[in-house]
Amino acid sequence: MGTVGKAISLLELFTVAEPELGLSDLARRSGFDKATTRRLLVALTRHGFVEQDAATRHYRLGAGLSRLARIREARFPFLRTAVPLVRDLASATAETVHLSEFGIDRLVTVHVEHPARANRVNIDIGQLLPLHSTASGIAYLAFARDEAVKACLAGLLEAFTAHTLTEPAAISRSMAEARERGYSICDQGLEEGVISVAAAILAADGFALGTIAVAAPKARTTTADITQRGLAVMATAREISMRLNGDNLQSLRRQA
Amino acid sequence: MGTVGKAISLLELFTVAEPELGLSDLARRSGFDKATTRRLLVALTRHGFVEQDAATRHYRLGAGLSRLARIREARFPFLRTAVPLVRDLASATAETVHLSEFGIDRLVTVHVEHPARANRVNIDIGQLLPLHSTASGIAYLAFARDEAVKACLAGLLEAFTAHTLTEPAAISRSMAEARERGYSICDQGLEEGVISVAAAILAADGFALGTIAVAAPKARTTTADITQRGLAVMATAREISMRLNGDNLQSLRRQA
């Protein structure tokens, strides 16, 4: 792993659950020597990607990252466009709705609206979602470029639960069903007791760039719920796609 | 410059005005060899910090950055807290209001609300603001740690206009006035014809972490406007500080 990759992998250790980490902790989790870790952190700090708390000496993600993300968002207003619609869908369904963007060969969770219920599906911002075993992943693949699909099916298809699809043929079928229906359904593919529906958000070229999903405890989900949420998530995905791309969105490969 | 620094400096070449850049362009602007630039971009792409457009082959900032920024924002909700108040202040003043966060020894513009007027002060998200020559900078320094102040005054104090304060003593006086009054006033320090007021947003430890500012064309700004906007920006900064820190905000060093 090159030096740049090492530095970034340190950044990727920070999570919503653990936004601050110490030097020894970062070294241990990354597998790098403490001296190496320290040097990488100094370089990241010098460019504002990491900050060190003056009192605790712990490290955390820095303003330089936020700045670049804001620049990106200014030109590609994915969050600004989608978040209000995610919020609306969460209100309408009273379940967890999460928005993901494709990156690093997985889906990156960029926004979550949790319902005000104790029994709900919890997802963290920043959480990475595998493609083969999530509703979001299947919805994405259904409208992804062939290379992305091939890369996914050629990789490790980990079985997270007994329900996870791990055969390429089965995953392809699931993708075809998602294309047909306009949304995907995932029954406990990533976690026991959770059922989700998702739809792809398309870029101007007609290929998927992200997804929106509704996740709920299976115990309180009926077949009618699934259909209703599926149609709702599909409509929301379409709305987000249209707002992002307007008249540029190519009709080819458009959702049915 | 180490490898990590080089990679990050490539990322810093992207702006709101130029969100996509080619390989040769990036190499030229960074001063790195094309082979070096390419290798750094490949490493950044591998971790989602950069994406390459399939059609144009141009590079742009990637989803991996957005993900980390979202993780940071989830735990440090600066934008979510401040943006609504920035918007309110922009409506109330009908001038440009911009929010900055400290990082990389300067202020980083993270949000801007432009008034719906043709003659207005334009500021880009991501724009870096020097400390000594802007209302935001002086407001920040007024409530910054001594080290940050010393570092600023010991550095290059560039004269952007004939009005820019470049003497450490004059800058210190301006800081003291800002502390006294609760907001800073900058008359054409960065750009001819622009006058701004700003106030510091404080962290729990009582030190500044960012600023909020109102910028306007001097030609249509009266002395009464300055006072009115100064008080408004101070009140907004205080509100943001309180929402971010609640009861944790130390009374010591609190704004007058």
Added chain:
DNA sequence: GGATATTGGTTCATTATTTGAACCGTTATT
């Protein structure tokens, strides 16, 4: 349409940067 310039990209001997074992002082834990 041909000539030229510029693009994105690659190679590998050479060079520069990174590495990490061993060490340190301080703080936390037992």
Added chain:
DNA sequence: AATAACGGTTCAAATAATGAACCAATATCC
């Protein structure tokens, strides 16, 4: 009080990065 773990540093050795020269494709110019 003893021990463990912390954040941090050093420098000879090891590894990764470098960039001049090259390539095919595309854009620009005349």
